[in-house]
Amino acid sequence: QSTNQPINQSTNQITNNKMTEESPFTPSQITEWASFGPKLKGKPTPEQQAAAQITKEKRTAFKRSLSKTLGDAWSEKKIEKELDRLALCLADTALQRPAFLDGPSGTRDFYPPEMRIRNWLFGHMREVAHLFNFEEYDSPVLEHVELYERKAGEEIVDQMYAFVDKEGKRVTLRPEMTPSLARMVLNKTNLQSGEVRELTLPLKWFSIPQCWRFETTQRGRKREHYQWNMDMVGVEHVNAEVELLAAACLFFERLGIGPDAVGIKVNSRRVLEAVLTKYGVTKEGSDMFSKVCVVIDKLDKIGGEAVTEQLAEIGVGEDSARDILRALEAPTVDALADIVGEDSEAIEEVKRLFRVAEEYGFADYLIYDASVVRGLAYYTGVVWEAFDRRGELRAIMGGGRYDRLLTLYGGQKCNISCVGFGFGDCVIMELLKEMNLMPPSIPSVDYVVCAFSADLYGKAAKIAQDLRKLGCSVDLMPTPKKKVAQSFKHADNSGARRMVFVAPDELEKGVVRVKDLRTKDPTTQEGVQVDCPLDKLDTIDALVAAKVVELGAN
Numbered sequence: 372q373s374t375n376q377p378i379n380q381s382t383n384q385i386t387n388n389k390m391t392e393e394s395p396f397t398p399s400q401i402t403e404w405a406s407f408g409p410k411l412k413g414k415p416t417p418e419q420q421a422a423a424q425i426t427k428e429k430r431t432a433f434k435r436s437l438s439k440t441l442g443d444a445w446s447e448k449k450i451e452k453e454l455d456r457l458a459l460c461l462a463d464t465a466l467q468r469p470a471f472l473d474g475p476s477g478t479r480d481f482y483p484p485e486m487r488i489r490n491w492l493f494g495h496m497r498e499v500a501h502l503f504n505f506e507e508y509d510s511p512v513l514e515h516v517e518l519y520e521r522k523a524g525e526e527i528v529d530q531m532y533a534f535v536d537k538e539g540k541r542v543t544l545r546p547e548m549t550p551s552l553a554r555m556v557l558n559k560t561n562l563q564s565g566e567v568r569e570l571t572l573p574l575k576w577f578s579i580p581q582c583w584r585f586e587t588t589q590r591g592r593k594r595e596h597y598q599w600n601m602d603m604v605g606v607e608h609v610n611a612e613v614e615l616l617a618a619a620c621l622f623f624e625r626l627g628i629g630p631d632a633v634g635i636k637v638n639s640r641r642v643l644e645a646v647l648t649k650y651g652v653t654k655e656g657s658d659m660f661s662k663v664c665v666v667i668d669k670l671d672k673i674g675g676e677a678v679t680e681q682l683a684e685i686g687v688g689e690d691s692a693r694d695i696l697r698a699l700e701a702p703t704v705d706a707l708a709d710i711v712g713e714d715s716e717a718i719e720e721v722k723r724l725f726r727v728a729e730e731y732g733f734a735d736y737l738i739y740d741a742s743v744v745r746g747l748a749y750y751t752g753v754v755w756e757a758f759d760r761r762g763e764l765r766a767i768m769g770g771g772r773y774d775r776l777l778t779l780y781g782g783q784k785c786n787i788s789c790v791g792f793g794f795g796d797c798v799i800m801e802l803l804k805e806m807n808l809m810p811p812s813i814p815s816v817d818y819v820v821c822a823f824s825a826d827l828y829g830k831a832a833k834i835a836q837d838l839r840k841l842g843c844s845v846d847l848m849p850t851p852k853k854k855v856a857q858s859f860k861h862a863d864n865s866g867a868r869r870m871v872f873v874a875p876d877e878l879e880k881g882v883v884r885v886k887d888l889r890t891k892d893p894t895t896q897e898g899v900q901v902d903c904p905l906d907k908l909d910t911i912d913a914l915v916a917a918k919v920v921e922l923g924a925n
């Protein structure tokens with residue numbers, strides 16, 4: 372709902388606004404209170420002080436009048452606090468809120484708390500990738516439109532944020548990362564021979580790019596999202612698929628998501644090809660195979676009857692369509708082998724994948740599902756899709772083998788084996804929330820350094836810088852607080868582990884007082900304190916540890 376319409380009748384708006392539902396004050400009373408203006412701050416002139424005194428008297432008289440009306444339940448202090456809150460709400464609603472203050476539809480702002488969560492999630496992605504010895508890469512968010520138009524059978528082209536730039540080039544914000552990876556590999560490939568130069572195969576690359584698609588927003592789907600991509604280039608056999616699936620499963624494990632909550636459906640486009648060939652749909656001479664794959668990919672969403680109707684619309688006979696769907700309901704690889712034939716290389720490839728996954732230790736996540744196709748037309752072999760077992764979310768992750776993608780861009784000689792997955796951030800975040808696995812978004816810093824007074828700020832800055840040179844994160848309070856309690860509140864809000872007071876008495880002795888906010892002195896229940904020499908700030912840990920032992924603190 373739009374919130375950027377001008378509000379001309381403020382009092383009527385307040386009457387209907389939720390802010391007054393639990394308050395005894397009328398809109399006119401709130402307006403009158405707001406007319407007194409804000410309290411005076413800073414160093415006022417004598418004229419300002421005189422005017423402020425008059426306003427204070429008006430405020431006091433107004434509060435006393437309301438207190439008599441409302442009774443003992445509402446003290447003057449409570450009245451003032453509530454009216455200040457309501458006056459602030461009045462000021463907010465009275466302003467016209469520009470539409471541009473909202474981000475474009477389907478996009479997100481990441482405030483520091485959300486950014487901490489995002490960094491936590493991306494940190495796990497990067498750590499898992501590094502554990503499997505994948506190297507990180509990146510490419511421009513702006514790509515050539517033709518890069519995606521060459522991928523036949525895609526709906527992505529219709530969803531792109533595409534435009535003509537000032538040089539007349541047709542460009543787009545990338546909707547996915549795989550074509551960019553293909554372009555980068557081909558830039559290091561001899562297109563005449565297909566030989567990859569300057570890069571040593573196999574490549575094991577990963578990235579976490581921001582991708583853009585203009586599509587309907589819903590739970591777990593935005594128009595911009597980040598996607599963890601892991602790809603292997605130059606491995607022709609199923610060991611590459613196993614390695615990528617192992618990485619995805621380890622990632623789930625690290626987040627606390629077990630195979631009871633998430634499964635990964637596995638199939639092979641080659642197996643599907645064998646099934647379709649058996650019932651008269653071949654890849655030779657037409658694009659029928661790709662069209663059938665796109666329709667079958669909708670099976671979970673629209674059901675068997677609708678799939679049968681759509682297959683008929685593209686030329687698949689009704690009997691063949693029903694036989695195909697019956698084959699796709701095979702509960703195991705062995706059951707499908709009875710239909711396709713035991714001697715199928717595609718069937719043996721899938722069986723090997725499950726055998727090795729069992730030995731690897733992640734087979735509990737895997738499920739064979741002959742109906743899994745993946746909508747992208749460039750997949751050529753094993754494909755997979757992760758899903759939540761409750762069936763409430765869309766696909767969490769998907770991937771597969773795409774051995775012929777590079778030939779679309781570089782020519783037939785560039786038939787380089789590739790396999791990879793894409794793992795979006797939106798759906799996994801929804802799942803983590805549902806499972807109560809989100810980490811606390813708490814700020815943290817090693818030290819908060821506060822000066823006793825403004826004239827000691829330079830000394831405090833020097834101490835803060837010395838601590839940073841020791842590898843510590845330091846929040847130097849820009850404005851000294853008038854009260855020690857306010858400094859502690861600042862340190863608490865910053866998530867500080869220790870606090871450093873820069874005061875004149877200690878400086879004269881050549882030391883600075885450090886208070887450990889996480890360790891309590893059992894006699895005072897206050898944080899353990901030590902005085903550290905200014906030229907030995909690297910000994911703070913040892914000094915605190917010794918003090919803890921001395922006091923028996925915890």
